[in-house]
Amino acid sequence: MKKSLLGILLFLFSFILLSQNSFRLYHQGMPLINHDSLYFYLDSSQYTVEYMLLGIENISNTDKNVKVKKNEILIVPGSENTFCWGMCYTSSVYISTKYITIQAHTTNNTDFYGEYYPKGNLGTSIIMYTFFDINNPDDSVSVVAFYIATPVNTENFDLCNNYSLYPNPSSGKIYLKKSFTNEAIITIYNPYGIKVYESLIENNEIDISMLSDGLYIYRILVDGEIKGSDYLLIRSNK
Structure with missing residues (x-):
């Protein structure tokens, strides 16, 4: 699944x-x-x-x-x-x-x-x-x-919300809705399934300023287990 x-x-x-x-x-x-x-x-x-x-x-x-x-x-x-x-x-x-x-x-x-x-x-x-x-x-x-x-x-409602990102659409930085002490990694893919970004989540924030405007898919892993996955819309303020 x-x-x-x-x-x-x-x-x-x-x-x-x-x-x-x-x-x-x-x-x-x-x-x-x-x-x-x-x-x-x-x-x-x-x-x-x-x-x-x-x-x-x-x-x-x-x-x-x-x-x-x-x-x-x-x-x-x-x-x-x-x-x-x-x-x-x-x-x-x-x-x-x-x-x-x-x-x-x-x-x-x-x-x-x-x-x-x-x-x-x-x-x-x-x-x-x-x-x-x-x-x-x-x-x-x-x-x-x-x-x-x-x-x-x-319980599932709280778990899913905790691992979602805001704001979405976004530009610059995105944030987890709740901080965690466990190691969390975010991976971002383009619409073709190619990985374009991966980073350890620190201080509950992720810098996405290097990504171009468009639609992406993100996946969040905590201790090697997928906890959240959804699409992310990036819109710059240019």
């Missing part, structure tokens, strides 16, 4: 567009960057269900007819996922058959939610949801949801 995560995150880069678009997503009232990641920690009970609600804002000057598609990047066998947009679909539907019109400079906070059912199966499912203009599918915005089903969810 850990070895496959790097390949999965590399796969995400093929979807990432940095150009301006007409939409902005919100989760719990907070704005998201395009292709942002959201993490949901839940018990793996047969009867557990996780709901992900999103708001989508049309930031353009014209009304947009919007559809939603899902991309199952990694799915735990035996789990199930669905979404609602205009109507609620079965798990076999990947693109909504209905569109919803979002008027210029307004936000739809009520019509989309994703559902994830672990059905007693442990593991992480990764699903990308993309909202797009039906008249211009390249005009889109996406979010990547990590549904993490464990026997006990709170």
Whole structure:
């Protein structure tokens, strides 16, 4: 599972567009960057269900007819996922058959939610949801949801957060969310999987000023064990 995560995150880069678009997503009232990641920690009970609600804002000057598609990047066998947009679909539907019109400079906070059912199966499912203009599918915005089903969810939540980096996007320096006494090493790869940086993490900070603007994947090892892996967007202030 850990070895496959790097390949999965590399796969995400093929979807990432940095150009301006007409939409902005919100989760719990907070704005998201395009292709942002959201993490949901839940018990793996047969009867557990996780709901992900999103708001989508049309930031353009014209009304947009919007559809939603899902991309199952990694799915735990035996789990199930669905979404609602205009109507609620079965798990076999990947693109909504209905569109919803979002008027210029307004936000739809009520019509989309994703559902994830672990059905007693442990593991992480990764699903990308993309909202797009039906008249211009390249005009889109996406979010990547990590549904993490464990026997006990709170400890895993704290662990993952501790080994994540901020700020992201970033320039200059990035930081671990929590300091550790154990030896920690960060390795950064470009979108082709080539290692471009590796360093011992000292004083809870990493200098990335030598890296060019763009998208990267980082991996954090503590005592030789992978503790965190995600993508990192570097944007300079030049």
